[in-house]
Amino acid sequence: MNTTVTMEKPWPQVHPATSLKETCKYVTKNSQLGDGQFSVVKECMNVQTRDRYAMKLVHKNTIKGKLWLIQREVTLLKKVSNRIRQLEHAHSTTRDTFEGHHHVLQLFDFFETPKNIVLVTQLCSSGDLYDKVIQAGSLDVASQVKPYTACLLSALDFLHENGVVHRDIKSENVLFRLRVRGDEVKPAKFANYDHTAHDLILADFGLATELTARDDELREYVGTLSYIAPEIVRCKGIEKLPPSEGRCVPPYGTSVDIWALGVLSYFMMTGYMPFDCETDDETRKCIKDGDYYIDEELHSDPKPEVQHFWNFILSCFTVDSSKRPLAKDLKSHPFVREYFHRTGNQESFPGDMQMKRSRSSSSIHSIGPPSRSTSSSSIISLGRVDSRPVSRVNSRERNLNKIRETLKKTLSMTSISRSTDFNSHSSENKVFSTFKLDPQPPTNCLMNGCFSLTPESRSNFNTSPALSRNNSTNDVRLITPTDEGVADLTRQTTVSNPCSSQSIPLHTTTAPKLVTTPKMKHHATFDIMMGEDEDDEDEVI
Numbered sequence: 001m002n003t004t005v006t007m008e009k010p011w012p013q014v015h016p017a018t019s020l021k022e023t024c025k026y027v028t029k030n031s032q033l034g035d036g037q038f039s040v041v042k043e044c045m046n047v048q049t050r051d052r053y054a055m056k057l058v059h060k061n062t063i064k065g066k067l068w069l070i071q072r073e074v075t076l077l078k079k080v081s082n083r084i085r086q087l088e089h090a091h092s093t094t095r096d097t098f099e100g101h102h103h104v105l106q107l108f109d110f111f112e113t114p115k116n117i118v119l120v121t122q123l124c125s126s127g128d129l130y131d132k133v134i135q136a137g138s139l140d141v142a143s144q145v146k147p148y149t150a151c152l153l154s155a156l157d158f159l160h161e162n163g164v165v166h167r168d169i170k171s172e173n174v175l176f177r178l179r180v181r182g183d184e185v186k187p188a189k190f191a192n193y194d195h196t197a198h199d200l201i202l203a204d205f206g207l208a209t210e211l212t213a214r215d216d217e218l219r220e221y222v223g224t225l226s227y228i229a230p231e232i233v234r235c236k237g238i239e240k241l242p243p244s245e246g247r248c249v250p251p252y253g254t255s256v257d258i259w260a261l262g263v264l265s266y267f268m269m270t271g272y273m274p275f276d277c278e279t280d281d282e283t284r285k286c287i288k289d290g291d292y293y294i295d296e297e298l299h300s301d302p303k304p305e306v307q308h309f310w311n312f313i314l315s316c317f318t319v320d321s322s323k324r325p326l327a328k329d330l331k332s333h334p335f336v337r338e339y340f341h342r343t344g345n346q347e348s349f350p351g352d353m354q355m356k357r358s359r360s361s362s363s364i365h366s367i368g369p370p371s372r373s374t375s376s377s378s379i380i381s382l383g384r385v386d387s388r389p390v391s392r393v394n395s396r397e398r399n400l401n402k403i404r405e406t407l408k409k410t411l412s413m414t415s416i417s418r419s420t421d422f423n424s425h426s427s428e429n430k431v432f433s434t435f436k437l438d439p440q441p442p443t444n445c446l447m448n449g450c451f452s453l454t455p456e457s458r459s460n461f462n463t464s465p466a467l468s469r470n471n472s473t474n475d476v477r478l479i480t481p482t483d484e485g486v487a488d489l490t491r492q493t494t495v496s497n498p499c500s501s502q503s504i505p506l507h508t509t510t511a512p513k514l515v516t517t518p519k520m521k522h523h524a525t526f527d528i529m530m531g532e533d534e535d536d537e538d539e540v541i
């Protein structure tokens, strides 16, 4: 995992003109960080602050009729990000090793262009957990599985406390952020676990939803098959039932994320999925029965952390969701509790002796490493969306040992010492245990989802650009052709990127287009470089 601390402020060479002072302008790299079913994600830079972000571009054509999905994602990310900032401003920290709110993807800005809905988020360019597990074969239980699980638990606790259920916890949605501050490097004496856990970010809120009072009726069949809880499985086909019958299906809540966390921890530990079978129906049956594959050799490993792991999994895989522990309860589980400040109330968990064995283990379970879940493998069978066939997440590779031999790399744990007692939780080790959120959002960021910076000028993504701009009441001057900053910017055709020696093109049409609309505000200037895609020609807002 590349955890290089990046301090430089590369790419665009914008004239430090004061006329750009209030302009929020982004340029993107041509290459993609990733893509999803509806979106392309690119690295971008605010040309004024030089802070680097991820820019998720959701092409409007791809979400026709499903705009509400993006609206929901933005609403949730905005709520969560606002809450994170509140906590930051209040200097609110716990004595836990991980601050849950630091590990949830932050939204910095969002706006709409004629072609795209654009989300500017924290940059997580250090890979994802899926790749980390696949490359290693499986992760080290003490130094990796435990802290990653604890960190995710902390993030889930934060989300659940704030009424948000993620519904798509999986390794592909766990990213590692770009480090932006030099002082985040942990001194060796505290590095008794893989400190990339501090970079871990839970992303993709595409299926997340808020648990309002109304949402005690969460009965949507959503998620990714390998990770869904039994109560979600029971919602399959609910949209085809008459309403009276549909209401008889028990609703679900935040505990679906706890189940998925169990699946994810299991995947980290073993490199394969607990419930996957040859067919989707078999997988669903195993999930409903809580029938997961147990490797006898691993299960009988007497190491305390391994035994604690199995017990943790057992707790997460409690089939009866009303008995499944909450995130805050699991923080005191022996598997992860060393990362959390101890309170008086210690949750009791079932003892190892009560652990049940998988009844059908190897005969039906598919224990090959899973193939990357593409976005289309997320189940989205919501009433208002066309049901799509559920594709399987996992490949059925059987030759586990061969693949493991090929893929397994020796984990570099040489810097790991085991001397620190994290139970003592001195404020001293806390200093190095989590990070300060950075970069701060640009002072002129939107956060109101419109074309202008003014809160008055709100957009619900359907507002026409002209209307949105007209509503702006911000007293800013218009860009004129003689605007020094813009002129400088637009004179450039390429900017050399010191990092990659790649040229970052800056288009030349910005200023003339901007000045043709008299009411357009200075703030509403965004340059979105879309790369080579013909449809993605430069956009000016």
Ligand SMILES: Nc1ncnc2c1ncn2[C@@H]1O[C@H](COP(=O)(O)OP(=O)(O)OP(=O)(O)O)[C@@H](O)[C@H]1O
Residues within 6 Å of the ligand: 033, 034, 035, 036, 037, 038, 039, 040, 041, 054, 056, 105, 121, 122, 123, 124, 125, 128, 172, 175, 203, 204, 205, 206, 374, 375, 376, 378
């Ligand atoms: N903040 C980020 N930093 C770096 N890469 C990112 C970031 N957000 C997303 N990505 C990359 O882009 C991919 C797609 O992002 P995301 O999952 O949010 O899009 P999506 O359209 O919602 O996808 P899905 O169809 O899986 O729901 C991710 O798998 C990841 O590789």
